[in-house]
Amino acid sequence: MAQFIVPDFIKNKNVDSIHKQMRDNLPKDIDVSEGSHPWNLTYPTAYEYAFFAQFCLLNAIKLIWPEFSYGVYSDYHGDSRGMSRRKAQYAVGYITVTGKSGTIIPKNSTFSTEQIANNASIKFLTTEEATISEEETAVIPIIAVLAGKSSNVIAGTVVINSDKIYGITSVTNEEDISGGYDEEDDDSFNERMKEYDQTLDNSFIGNNNDYRRWAMSVTGVGEATVISPDDNPDVEDDSGIITIIITDSNGKPGSKDLCAAVYNYIMQPTPLSTTGIKTPNEKTGIGRLAPPGVTLIVNPPETITISVSATVELNNGANIESITELYLKALQNYLLQSINDGEIRYTRVCSILSSVEGVQDYKNVKLNNAMVNIQLNDKETPIIDNSNISIIAGEVD
Numbered sequence: 001m002a003q004f005i006v007p008d009f010i011k012n013k014n015v016d017s018i019h020k021q022m023r024d025n026l027p028k029d030i031d032v033s034e035g036s037h038p039w040n041l042t043y044p045t046a047y048e049y050a051f052f053a054q055f056c057l058l059n060a061i062k063l064i065w066p067e068f069s070y071g072v073y074s075d076y077h078g079d080s081r082g083m084s085r086r087k088a089q090y091a092v093g094y095i096t097v098t099g100k101s102g103t104i105i106p107k108n109s110t111f112s113t114e115q116i117a118n119n120a121s122i123k124f125l126t127t128e129e130a131t132i133s134e135e136e137t138a139v140i141p142i143i144a145v146l147a148g149k150s151s152n153v154i155a156g157t158v159v160i161n162s163d164k165i166y167g168i169t170s171v172t173n174e175e176d177i178s179g180g181y182d183e184e185d186d187d188s189f190n191e192r193m194k195e196y197d198q199t200l201d202n203s204f205i206g207n208n209n210d211y212r213r214w215a216m217s218v219t220g221v222g223e224a225t226v227i228s229p230d231d232n233p234d235v236e237d238d239s240g241i242i243t244i245i246i247t248d249s250n251g252k253p254g255s256k257d258l259c260a261a262v263y264n265y266i267m268q269p270t271p272l273s274t275t276g277i278k279t280p281n282e283k284t285g286i287g288r289l290a291p292p293g294v295t296l297i298v299n300p301p302e303t304i305t306i307s308v309s310a311t312v313e314l315n316n317g318a319n320i321e322s323i324t325e326l327y328l329k330a331l332q333n334y335l336l337q338s339i340n341d342g343e344i345r346y347t348r349v350c351s352i353l354s355s356v357e358g359v360q361d362y363k364n365v366k367l368n369n370a371m372v373n374i375q376l377n378d379k380e381t382p383i384i385d386n387s388n389i390s391i392i393a394g395e396v397d
Contacts, residue, residue: 004068006058013053019046066193070186077193085189086219086249088147091180095124095158095173096139103132103167105140110162111171113153122151124158124177132167142173144180149250151180179257181220181249188249192216206242206291214289215244215262215298222249223339224262225301227378240293245301246276247339247381251332253300263298266290301381306335306344306374309390310353310365318358324391326356328384335382344374344382361396 022042023032032038062068066077078084095111107129115121124142132138142158144151158173192213199209208226215224227243246254246262254262259276263269268285269278276298290296308331312323330352338344350365368374376382 002067004062007061010053010058013050015043015047015050018049018053019043022046066190066197069190074186074189074193078189081193081196083189083193083196083217086181086184086217086221088183089179089181089219090147091124091144091149091151091153091177093124093142093173093175093177093179094139095126095142095171096137097130097132097168098137098170099132100167100169101132101134101136103165105130105132105138105165105168109165110145111142111158112160112162113157114160121160122146122153122158123162124151142177144177147180148182149180151177152250153177178255179220184249206294210289211242211244211266214266215246218258218262218265220248220258221246221254221262222251223247223336223381225339225378241295241297242290243297243299245379245381246298247301247336251336251381251383253303253381254298255300259298259300263296267296299379301339302379303383304374304376304380305388306331306382306384307368307388307390308349308366308384309369311363311392311394311396312353312359313361313396314393315358315360320391320393323356323358324386324389326358327353327391328386328389330356331384331389335384339376339381342376342378344376346371346373363394363396 063073109126112121112123123145127141127143130138130140154176161168211226212224225245248254260273263273263276266289268287269282273279346367349367353362
């Protein structure tokens, strides 16, 4: 993101300079020293003038450009371009309920994870009515009560019968609950608008920019890499096969459902794809975005695990746990950006660590046990989690 440059006519509009200018315009034969009536009467006006110039006016100027906008003002910019912010999505999955045969579990029954320490339980609702079978089990689809990635949970964690339905002896989710995505943040939405503006002079007949823009419009997509036939060693140049590699907004390889959503948005087929590739006897819908003669494949990337280790000198009051958490979040955001760069830069990994609140200094930073850049190909996405970060406290010479 570019740095906003404060206009010259605002730079010096602080309280003291404005107040001095006001006092200089008063008659020379009156007392304008601090504590005098003229001083006391003009200072509040100078304060309000400075607030208007340095905050209100400055923010109004920044909102002219989508790159520096936020909240509803970013949405206004999007509306004028026919673009909308990607909405939050609800995590979905299945639970397996065990209990007395014939027990009815109504639609919208609540099940949840356990509350651990200060972490609140995560609640889910059943999306259809179910009856426990003669085998004393029932598999029921569920959806999270709250949208967002915080409702994505691993297998074996939805274990609470919150509504205390009589006849249920146990409940669990045998597979992960997934598909929850946060609403697109301002930075991501503003960046998409900036890319849209920069590609206005490009043809909209199916170049790589078009496919990436279309893919990035789908809720849940975090990054999209487009591979045309001449760049893909796996296909013939004249095959017309376009491949899009999808990463979700949580930094993970796109799920089968997400790949299918991107394919269906671009191709508008009948019947809809469920895998991200063409279905047998597929017919093109009237709303198809891709040009004729194109075959589209939408796949998740191959993953490459990234590890980082370092020694940090802490500021007073800082702790390793909070620093590791902040560093991990910043790294995950950077790794999404690195996909388009084709490499993970060692210097960038170091600079992110230095900018983490609580880090005074650092040394011995290792990226995958080395001090070198990591190259990425078009089909790879880097991933990192808590188990791959080793930050220890120590003195830095």
